[in-house]
Amino acid sequence: MKKLLTLLMALLVCFALVGCSGSSNEGGGEAPAEETTTGPDQATFEELLAAGIENGNKLTIYSTHSVACSALEAFMIKYAPGIEYEGTQIGDTNQVTQVAQEVKEGVSGADIIFIQDGARVLTDLVEEGYVENWYNQEIYDLVGEDCEPLLVWDYCNKVIMYNNGADFTYNEGDINNIWYCTDPANKGAFCMKDPTTEGVNMNFLVNLTAEENAAKLEAAYKDYYGTDLVLDADCPNAGYQFIKMMYQNEMVLGSSDSTIAKDIAAAEKPMSGLLTLNKYLKSRDVRDDGVTYNLLYATNDVNPTAGFIYPIYGLQVANADNPELAKAFLIWLYSEEGWYGNGEMTIADGSVYKGMKGRYGDYSGNTANPVAEGDMSVKEWKKILVQEDAVQAAEYRADVEDFIQLIK
Numbered sequence: 001m002k003k004l005l006t007l008l009m010a011l012l013v014c015f016a017l018v019g020c021s022g023s024s025n026e027g028g029g030e031a032p033a034e035e036t037t038t039g040p041d042q043a044t045f046e047e048l049l050a051a052g053i054e055n056g057n058k059l060t061i062y063s064t065h066s067v068a069c070s071a072l073e074a075f076m077i078k079y080a081p082g083i084e085y086e087g088t089q090i091g092d093t094n095q096v097t098q099v100a101q102e103v104k105e106g107v108s109g110a111d112i113i114f115i116q117d118g119a120r121v122l123t124d125l126v127e128e129g130y131v132e133n134w135y136n137q138e139i140y141d142l143v144g145e146d147c148e149p150l151l152v153w154d155y156c157n158k159v160i161m162y163n164n165g166a167d168f169t170y171n172e173g174d175i176n177n178i179w180y181c182t183d184p185a186n187k188g189a190f191c192m193k194d195p196t197t198e199g200v201n202m203n204f205l206v207n208l209t210a211e212e213n214a215a216k217l218e219a220a221y222k223d224y225y226g227t228d229l230v231l232d233a234d235c236p237n238a239g240y241q242f243i244k245m246m247y248q249n250e251m252v253l254g255s256s257d258s259t260i261a262k263d264i265a266a267a268e269k270p271m272s273g274l275l276t277l278n279k280y281l282k283s284r285d286v287r288d289d290g291v292t293y294n295l296l297y298a299t300n301d302v303n304p305t306a307g308f309i310y311p312i313y314g315l316q317v318a319n320a321d322n323p324e325l326a327k328a329f330l331i332w333l334y335s336e337e338g339w340y341g342n343g344e345m346t347i348a349d350g351s352v353y354k355g356m357k358g359r360y361g362d363y364s365g366n367t368a369n370p371v372a373e374g375d376m377s378v379k380e381w382k383k384i385l386v387q388e389d390a391v392q393a394a395e396y397r398a399d400v401e402d403f404i405q406l407i408k
Helices: 002-018 047-054 066-081 092-105 119-127 136-147 178-182 199-208 213-223 238-248 257-266 322-335 338-340 380-382 388-407
Strands: 058-063 085-089 112-115 152-163 188-195 252-254 272-276 295-297 305-317 360-366
Touching: 047 322, 047 338, 058 066, 058 092, 058 152, 058 322, 066 085, 066 322, 092 112, 092 119, 112 295, 112 322, 119 199, 119 305, 136 152, 136 322, 152 199, 152 380, 178 213, 178 238, 188 257, 199 213, 199 305, 199 388, 213 238, 238 388, 252 257, 257 272, 257 295, 257 380, 305 322, 305 380, 322 338, 360 380
Parallel strands: 058 085, 058 112, 188 252, 188 272
Antiparallel strands: 112 305, 152 272, 152 295, 152 305, 152 360
C-alpha cells in the first residue's frame, strides 16, 4: 500500500505543478528559471500516427470489451494499412496476470490494454510499472478529470433488474430501496455475479463502505425499516452492515450475467439482481435457450442507488512494440468516428464498423459522444449509481474481502 500512497502523492504534485504559472519579473534583474511542469503529452494524433507507421511494428491490444477489438480492425484498415495487428478479448483477471508476466519477462505482448477492475490495475500493474496511464492534450480536452488516476475509455453499468413476466413477480415501483435485498421477506431472491470472481463487483461492495456511501445507506435503512440502524460489532459502518445482511439473506451468487438473467426470467417467484444493462435492456422479450427474458430495470426511485457504474480503462503497456501507433489508436477511440464509425469503415470480415452504435449501457469517456436513443447519459447515470473509485477500492479491498470470507 505504500506504493499506492506514493503514486497518489505523485499525482497530486503533478496537478499542483500544472496549475502553477510563471511569476513576473517587474523588479528587473535576471528572470527566474522556468518551472518544469508535468501534464498531458503534447504529441498530436497526426504526429503519433506518422511515427507509428514509420515504426512499422505490429500493434496488439488486449481488451475485456469486444468492440475495442473490432475498432482496432477498422482503425488499422483505414489509417495504417499494411501493418500487422491483433486484438484479443481477455477478461480483466487474466489480463492482469498475463500483462504482468509478459512485461516482467520482456516478452512481446499487448501495446495497449482495455481493462476493468481499477483496484487491481492500480496495485498490480501501475504500481509495478507494467502499464502507464498516458493521455495527450487532445484526450484531456475531451475527457477532463476522468484522465486520472486511470484513463477512462468506456463506462459500463450494472443495474437492478427484476422479472415481470407473470403474476407472481415484482410490480414496477416495488423496488424503491436497496435494503429490500436484505429483507427476510425477500430471502434468496436477489442475485449477483460472485464478487470474488469479478473485480468490478467486489469494487462496488468496497465502495459501499466509503464514508459518503455508507452515510447514504444508513439513511436509506431507516427509510426502509423505519428504525435507526444498529451496527453489529464486526461492522464499522452501514456499508459493511449492508454487505453482511445481504449475504446472510441467502443472496444467490451467479457465475455470469447471462446465467443470472436466465435464473431471474425463469424463476417461479419474484427474483431480481444486478445485471449489465447493455445485454438485457432490449432482450427482455427475446427467447434464448427456451427462456423468455421479461426483465425491467429499476433506476431513479431506488434509495440510495440502483446499482453501479464502472470504467473500462485504456492504458499503455511498458514494453510496447509500437507505442506511437497504440497512442494514436487510443486518441482516435474518443472521436465520434472511433466510437460509432462513419458508416463506411469496414472491419476484417468486410462488414461496416458500427462501434457502440445502438448499444445501451456503454458510454464514452468523451461525454460529447451521443448515447443510444432512449438511454440516459453517463452524467445522469452517475447521479443514481455508485461510481467506482479505484483508489478507495484499492486501499480497502483486502479488508472487505477478508470481511466477506468471515461472514459467508
